[in-house]
Amino acid sequence: MSxxxxxxxxxxxxxxxxxxxxAFLITMSVIWIAPIAWAVYTSFRPFSETNRxxxxxxxxxxxxxxxxxxxxxxxxxxxxxxxxxxLVPAVILVLLLASMxxxxxxxxxxxxxxxxxxxxxxxxxxxxxxxxxxxxRIFLALPLFAPLSDNGVFYDQYIGIMxxxxxxxxxxxxFVLSNYMKTLPKELNEAAVVDGAxxxxxYWTIIMPLTRPALAALATLQVTWIYNDxxxxxxxxxxxxxxxxxxxxxxxxxxxxxxxxxxxxxxxMIAIPTLVVFFALQKQFVAGLTLGSTKG
Amino acid sequence: MASDRNARSANxxxxxxxxxxxxxxxxxxxxxxxxxxxxxxxxxxxxxxVPTLLVGAFILVPTFSSILLSFTSWNGIGPIKFVxxxxxxxxxxxxxxxxALEHNVIWLVFFLLIATPLGMFLAVLLDKNIRGTRIxxxxxxxxxxxxxxxxGFIWQLIYAPEQGLLNNVLGKTxxxxxxxxxxxxxLNLWAVLIAASWRQVGYVMVLYLAGLKGVDPSLREAASIDxxxxxxxxxxxxxxxxxxxxxxxxxxxxxxxxxxxxxxxIVNKGLNGLELLSTLVTNNIIGETSRIGFGSAxxxxxxxxxxxxxxxxxxxxxxxxxx
Numbered sequence: 001m002s003x004x005x006x007x008x009x010x011x012x013x014x015x016x017x018x019x020x021x022x023a024f025l026i027t028m029s030v031i032w033i034a035p036i037a038w039a040v041y042t043s044f045r046p047f048s049e050t051n052r053x054x055x056x057x058x059x060x061x062x063x064x065x066x067x068x069x070x071x072x073x074x075x076x077x078x079x080x081x082x083x084x085x086x087l088v089p090a091v092i093l094v095l096l097l098a099s100m101x102x103x104x105x106x107x108x109x110x111x112x113x114x115x116x117x118x119x120x121x122x123x124x125x126x127x128x129x130x131x132x133x134x135x136x137r138i139f140l141a142l143p144l145f146a147p148l149s150d151n152g153v154f155y156d157q158y159i160g161i162m163x164x165x166x167x168x169x170x171x172x173x174x175f176v177l178s179n180y181m182k183t184l185p186k187e188l189n190e191a192a193v194v195d196g197a198x199x200x201x202x203y204w205t206i207i208m209p210l211t212r213p214a215l216a217a218l219a220t221l222q223v224t225w226i227y228n229d230x231x232x233x234x235x236x237x238x239x240x241x242x243x244x245x246x247x248x249x250x251x252x253x254x255x256x257x258x259x260x261x262x263x264x265x266x267x268x269m270i271a272i273p274t275l276v277v278f279f280a281l282q283k284q285f286v287a288g289l290t291l292g293s294t295k296g
Numbered sequence: 297m298a299s300d301r302n303a304r305s306a307n308x309x310x311x312x313x314x315x316x317x318x319x320x321x322x323x324x325x326x327x328x329x330x331x332x333x334x335x336x337x338x339x340x341x342x343x344x345x346v347p348t349l350l351v352g353a354f355i356l357v358p359t360f361s362s363i364l365l366s367f368t369s370w371n372g373i374g375p376i377k378f379v380x381x382x383x384x385x386x387x388x389x390x391x392x393x394x395x396a397l398e399h400n401v402i403w404l405v406f407f408l409l410i411a412t413p414l415g416m417f418l419a420v421l422l423d424k425n426i427r428g429t430r431i432x433x434x435x436x437x438x439x440x441x442x443x444x445x446x447x448g449f450i451w452q453l454i455y456a457p458e459q460g461l462l463n464n465v466l467g468k469t470x471x472x473x474x475x476x477x478x479x480x481x482x483l484n485l486w487a488v489l490i491a492a493s494w495r496q497v498g499y500v501m502v503l504y505l506a507g508l509k510g511v512d513p514s515l516r517e518a519a520s521i522d523x524x525x526x527x528x529x530x531x532x533x534x535x536x537x538x539x540x541x542x543x544x545x546x547x548x549x550x551x552x553x554x555x556x557x558x559x560x561x562i563v564n565k566g567l568n569g570l571e572l573l574s575t576l577v578t579n580n581i582i583g584e585t586s587r588i589g590f591g592s593a594x595x596x597x598x599x600x601x602x603x604x605x606x607x608x609x610x611x612x613x614x615x616x617x618x619x
Contacts, residue, residue: 021421022428028418029435035494036438038461039450056464097350100343108340114617116348118610123355125606127555129574130599133591134361135354136581137372167354170347175613199336203343228443230558235581246443250562253449260452260459267449274441282434285441289499290506 043067043265050261066265074256074266079245083227085158086244090165091222095215097166098173103203105174106181107189117178124171128231135164139236156238164236165226173218176291180214181207214291220281221288224274245270362599366592383593393594396571399485400601403492403572404553411493412549415500420530422501423508433505440498444558451491452478452563481569488559488570496552500545507541508534540612547609554602573598 042050049060070076101120105113139155146152154160184207192202208215233247240251249270257263277285332340366383370376387393418436422429439447454461455477462477463469477487511534519529535542557574560566566575573594580591 018426021424021426025418025421025426025428025432029432032435032438032494032498035450035454039453042453050459054464055459055469056461097347101347104340104344110344114614116344117617118614119356120347120351121610121613122606123351123359125551125602125609126355126359127551127557127574127598127602129555129557129577130362130595130602131355131358132577133581133588133595134358134365137588138354138358138361163350164354167350170351171355174347199332199339199343224441228445230443230445230562231578234561235578246445249445249449260456263449264453267446271442271446274443274446278434278438278441282437286437286502286506289502 039264039268042261043268045261047259047261055260066261067269070252070257070262070266071269073262074252076245076266076269078241079243079248082158082242082248083244083246086162086165087223087226090162090169090226091219093162094166094169094173094222095219098170098218099177099208099211099215100203101170101174102177102181103207106178107202107207117175120171120174122171124168124175128168132231132235136235155236156242158242160236161233161244164232165229169222169225173222176218176288177211177214180211180291184210213287217284217288217291220277220284224277224285227273359599362592362595365589366596368589370588372586372588379589383590386590387593387597392571392576396573396576397597399570399572400554400556402485403489403556404550406489406493407496407549407553411496412500412545414493415497416504416545418497419501419504419508423505433501437498437502439495440502442495444492444495445562447491447495448559448562451487451494455487478563479568484563484569488563492556492559496549499552500549503545503548504538504541507538511537543612544609547605547612550605551602551609554598554605573601 042055043066044062044064046061046063046065050057053060101116104110105117110116136155139160140153142154143152144154144157144159148159149157151157154163188206188210189202192206197206227244228246229244230246230250233243234250237243237247240248243251249267252266253263257266365376367378367380368376369379369382422433442450452460457463457474457476457479458469460477463474466475468475476483478484515533515537516529519533524532555574556572557566557578560570560572560575561578564570566572566579577591577594577598580587580594
């Protein structure tokens with residue numbers, strides 16, 4: 001009898017704990033969603049309505065005016081194009097170069113393998129501000145010919161921003177890809193040699209196809225990171241018209257985004273590509289993040 | 297001197313043995329090389345060379361230049377003059393330097409004591425088999441994909457003095473009664489830290505969750521058969537097994553706090569209560585008066601504090617290769 005009672009009590013206690021856990025997690029989730037939800041809510045209200053009814057209020061008119069206005073006044077399409085010009089070649093190049101580097105350090109035993117891998121990884125972990133002062137001078141001095149540059153140097157050019165993204169992200173991508181390639185069987189290389197395949201052919205037709213899952217995850221991650229970068233263009237570009245969209249935001253505010261409702265709509269539109277990653281490519285993104293860290 | 301060298305080289309390679317040395321050159325330990333044709337070797341050199349050149353020219357050269365330039369008084373024009381440690385002496389009397397250093401430390405401590413543990417705690421809770429765990433995970437992970445610039449703008453909608461959510465909810469919107477969350481230099485760092493943590497918690501949660509998924513379930517079973525409750529199992533079994541991930545998360549937390557820049561810069565260009573080492577360096581370049589030497593000295597301070605965690609990370613993650 002008492003045994004059944006205590007069992008019941010234990011069961012009740014367990015259920016109570018589960019309920020408490022659910023309540024806690026729901027609260028946390030609501031708190032976490034609230035800032036975005038608030039931005040969405042604000043963005044659908046015309047400024048005149050919030051002025052009339054107060055900022056925290058319900059009712060009145062809801063429409064897409066703020067989105068239309070920030071899209072056209074802020075010339076968002078123009079800045080989106082700037083981002084694409086930098087982003088697409090940067091991601092392709094960084095994956096190509098990192099996979100070549102990873103291929104050589106993970107599939108062949110060079111004397112400097114470890115040293116190079118360490119330098120690459122360290123280079124990626126540095127705060128960008130450590131290198132920015134000399135980099136700024138290098139960009140002003142380093143010649144670059146037309147049509148890649150219209151002023152003869154790397155400074156204030158799309159290609160300059162692209163190059164620094166590639167250089168900076170190479171470390172992380174090489175690290176992840178070389179860990180991944182190390183897990184592929186060694187016999188693949190030997191078989192290729194027996195077949196008389198060249199090094200390039202081994203890389204391109206044997207190793208690269210097998211690395212596809214890691215490449216997909218890294219591509220997702222790199223697109224997000226490069227898209228989200230605020231810093232490089234801020235310092236290494238001068239012409240506001242050339243800024244990629246994330247760096248341009250700061251100029252748009254105050255100039256075109258004159259009220260909070262417009263700021264909300266503009267921010268959300270700028271966030272859309274990353275939100276697509278969140279909803280559609282969550283698995284790839286998380287895989288990319290964890291590929292770099294779960295290897296001990 | 298010359299005869300000395302001749303004598304030594306004669307000792308090392310007696311003329312008679314020279315032919316033999318040449319014949320046995322493809323040493324057995326370099327087996328891979330012997331399988332490569334000349335063209336393959338060149339291919340490999342190019343494949344490794346181009347990325348190395350890029351990282352070298354755009355990351356490593358500037359890093360070392362920062363160190364060298366920090367000992368000069370260069371202003372970008374004219375000759376580079378060596379001034380010894382003068383820039384570092386000047387730093388101590390530069391009124392924004394000590395606050396910047398303090399704010400970086402506060403940032404780090406806040407992340408270490410609040411954001412990162414909260415992310416780990418949530419990961420442990422969400423790792424359990426509970427209803428709705430996917431939805432909760434998504435909610436907390438959502439800010440991770442957003443840029444810090446967008447995070448900054450979204451939180452300005454909350455912190456704005458008159459139109460912001462927070463003051464409206466607190467009823468502090470009247471002129472003179474408003475709380476200036478981002479303008480008040482004794483408040484704004486904390487306001488920004490909350491916005492930064494909003495993202496950091498999700499980041500840590502995602503990483504830790506992946507680590508927890510990798511823990512061998514039989515370890516937990518064994519612990520529960522031994523009569524350990526959930527908390528004991530985590531403390532004595534799961535947490536120690538997670539050591540490599542714990543280290544990665546520790547390093548990420550430190551590095552992220554040293555990298556803190558975007559939010560402070562978006563709010564007020566990193567001035568008036570939001571000075572950070574990173575914003576000082578940046579303002580020194582994009583400002584009117586660019587003092588290359590002095591700016592480099594600040595960058596070197598940032599480098600010195602970053603180098604410890606970086607080396608720690610390298611040894612931790614490349615341990616197998618090093619051994």
